[in-house]
Amino acid sequence: MRDQVRLVEVGPRDGLQNESSHLPTNVKIELIRRLFGAGIRHIEAGAFVSPKWVPQMADSAAVIDALNAPERAEVLALVPNEAGLKSALASQVETIAVFTAASETFSKRNTNCSIEDGLARLRPVVQQARDAGRQVRGYVSCIVGCPYEGRVPIASVVRVAEELFAMGCDEIALGDTNGVARPAEIRALLKAVTAGIPASQIAIHVHDTYGMGLANVLTSLELGLRSVDASVAGLGGCPYAPGASGNVATEDVVYLLEGQGLTTGIDLDALIQVGTWICNTLGRVPSSRVSAARSTRS
């Protein structure tokens, strides 16, 4: 349905991975259960990556297996390679998320290989995930700017997105990793990407580093996208710390969507409570403006 938005909650993964405080396994489980309780139905719950590189995600298998996800809930997990896929397939993960970047330098720094080599590494992962009956999401990082290279050409993003789509990804998630993108840039990019990939199979994943998050989500909706990533309370970056680089806050996205006549099935007040609770646990305050405004009002 055109008035329904698939909101993918990435707080437990993209968010917590970038918080300075690390949460115990049981709190992560409780967080995801509470998010389900608030109506979240698509959730990136963890990553099957080496604990050497990402210690925050070392307990992802334990978290995911304890979830007891509700009917029709979709649990996503990040997988970098075949080893990670093996662990993911042994878990209750419905959607396998693979990742690469549109910037050569970012790819080398983040995944230790060129874009080309990264794509070659992902091909068997995507194939095996599909063979095992799982959905596959392909992330493209640095869709507008790269912290090392600056402006990223649209053609680079199109090429990587189309490769991921061609190898069998059901959804391409376009990530403004360092949050520099502005609506006109998102518009030009999406026009180019949707020439080869249907808008219904593209997600927008924005960070709010420069405050452009919601404006970019709005533009993506105008161009027909109906899949939006966000993180409860803006986990992953705190507005009080300089250089905050968290995802756009789920509460703020839901408030925006409701005003646009779009539905997510999420109970905004319940979601605000979850965000406040997890931030109390982390010893920070939510970066959601809607949460701050509603907390004062009530």
Added chain:
Amino acid sequence: MRDQVRLVEVGPRDGLQNESSHLPTNVKIELIRRLFGAGIRHIEAGAFVSPKWVPQMADSAAVIDALNAPERAEVLALVPNEAGLKSALASQVETIAVFTAASETFSKRNTNCSIEDGLARLRPVVQQARDAGRQVRGYVSCIVGCPYEGRVPIASVVRVAEELFAMGCDEIALGDTNGVARPAEIRALLKAVTAGIPASQIAIHVHDTYGMGLANVLTSLELGLRSVDASVAGLGGCPYAPGASGNVATEDVVYLLEGQGLTTGIDLDALIQVGTWICNTLGRVPSSRVSAARSTRS
């Protein structure tokens, strides 16, 4: 020109009026001079209101008379009535800003009279300002929501805006006073208002209470508006305090506009420095995301 935006800096008035720390006169003067130095050319520098009601603006005449504004700079000041106008006309103010609301209860609480009586009170003020060769801006508060009445009907906004326009206001500034508006609401409202008033004579004035500020500015630009209010560093509301209700930060608006290919004549890096300086003086941090991101980068 369609690619030029008239950015009206309201920090020295709407911003400082709502900060808990009060600035000495010489610091206000220094702030405005620095803003001119960063390329700001339209600035609401004060208000000629009773110091009994708004003690923060008691020195507006002194501030404005000390400015030595650069060529083609426009100094605006808020004026509630004929007494205020008299003081304003004795100063170097180029544009007189009058105000009313689209909500009956807000009008009564804020100006102590009904909308109808408020408009009647403004008519001679607007006439005399025009007779004295001044430009006139008419503010309409509560264009989407009212803190007392909730949702405000579009028809109420249209009626008040058209009355102000008919009595001779050169520009109508539509204010989302409590920051609850969302893009679809702004779009519907602007479609209705622009049926009677050219988009070139309408300004958008948004608060970022619910984080929708930039998305609403973007929508206003899409509907042809080219006059945007903002406050340096988001003065008037702090994101760290719950219920922050400041104007959208000028730095963030400029960053957005630059990405849209629109020009303001403002030097963004210089503006960030002004915002950081005034916030240091006030003992707070800028609520501009762009400022936080750029400060970390450099």
